[in-house]
Amino acid sequence: MGDGPEARQPRADLWPAFLALLARRTGASAATIAIERNGRRTEIWSIGQPPAPVPSDLAQLRRSRVYSQLDLPGQPPGPGFLRVLKWPMEPGEYGVAAIQRLDRDFRAIDAVKLSELLPFLPQALTSWRRIAQERVRAECDRFLAGRLATGWALFSAGGQVLDLSDSAQRLIAEAEGIRLGPEGRLQFRDIEAERRFQGAIAEAGSVSGSPSLIRISESPLLHMVVTSTMLAGSPTPLGLLRGERMARGVPVHEVARAFNLTRSEALLALLLADGFTLGDAAQELGWTIQTARSCSKQVYARLNVHSQADVVRLIHQSAIWFA
Structure with a gap:
């Protein structure tokens, strides 16, 4: 087998x-x-x-x-x-x-x-x-979790890590506000975040526990929802992690091909999807504000949208993250 x-x-x-x-x-x-x-x-x-x-x-x-x-x-x-x-x-x-x-x-x-x-x-x-x-199913799940900056970790009642996904391990390693200690415990830089984590673990260990959201790291941004799952017939704390996804990490040529954009238009679309203003995007790309404004109009027309918020929604809801 x-x-x-x-x-x-x-x-x-x-x-x-x-x-x-x-x-x-x-x-x-x-x-x-x-x-x-x-x-x-x-x-x-x-x-x-x-x-x-x-x-x-x-x-x-x-x-x-x-x-x-x-x-x-x-x-x-x-x-x-x-x-x-x-x-x-x-x-x-x-x-x-x-x-x-x-x-x-x-x-x-x-x-x-x-x-x-x-x-x-x-x-x-x-x-x-x-x-x-x-x-094969597990490999597909690992791929999707990695591309969407998500992961999971199982904890003991005392907060020790029992198991965690590969993507969760990467998210924790990249975050500045947390690390996995040698005893298999999460070590927080922020004392308040650690206190909330321990409280969430205790809450998840009870049958009537409710999910708790914890902001673990600011750079890069990393959140964890602590809830519970059944393991061997007992409620077990489960941490669901969500990291920061930067659209600039998506290959530009794939974005251009998927949305029928030029390379310059794709670069601007990705910056807009990451929350850059037109002025910030122009400075990042070395353009004048007039060039950025003209290119943004072309991006809106090609994507059939009317605002930067529409660009953000379109990029983040698309499957381009898996390209």
Whole structure:
């Protein structure tokens, strides 16, 4: 299922290693596992050259029977010697394992070793797929949280950090008013913020606790809402962090392409979305105020808006942050 330490690397896939072990145990020179749903191959793993062939039509194979190259229905014998096993998975879905030798035929005990995997392969493949899907979902959540400057942290009843997201760790590391101490506790520069945090933790630990908003850092701006979630049947303090998102961090060429702007117009739009006045934006870009005013009119026309507030709303509500 890929649950060992070696599988926690990005995009780890242990099925080739499993096939190599299967080939050693059965004396095969090549091995293949494939999954087919409604006649279409969805996953396939192979080791050895040439890869052990998989029958093109699994529907003709009986479940749980080990076939040789001589009795595969509808398939002429190919080069070498083959053993094939098919099993059902989800509705309309089948798995198949094939091992191949080129020099001599398999022994009867080798076919038995293959068939003995039958109770375990469907479960392992189904669990592997679910774990892989959960990892993809978690990676998507991490990406979105990072781009939106959000994160979470779980706390003990005493305020010690039990777990936190990667994005929360980055937000805390970048904030000037807080840091994560060696004992796993948040250390605040502002005594009042620390007092409010401890009070919010105590409130979240009770069943009737209500969320509390804490301003943690001014530079960059960082807020935390402390609420509670259920962990192992008990209310557990949960901190939800929201950092400062600067539109200037979005690639200018992506903004220009998304909103059909020139590069200069995109630069000005991003500054306006960050709250710059036209005078401040002109100074930042090295323009005259007349140039900034003329460009802003072009930006409003291209974006079909009428004011800087409209630009702020459009940029911050768009999906350009994920570009």
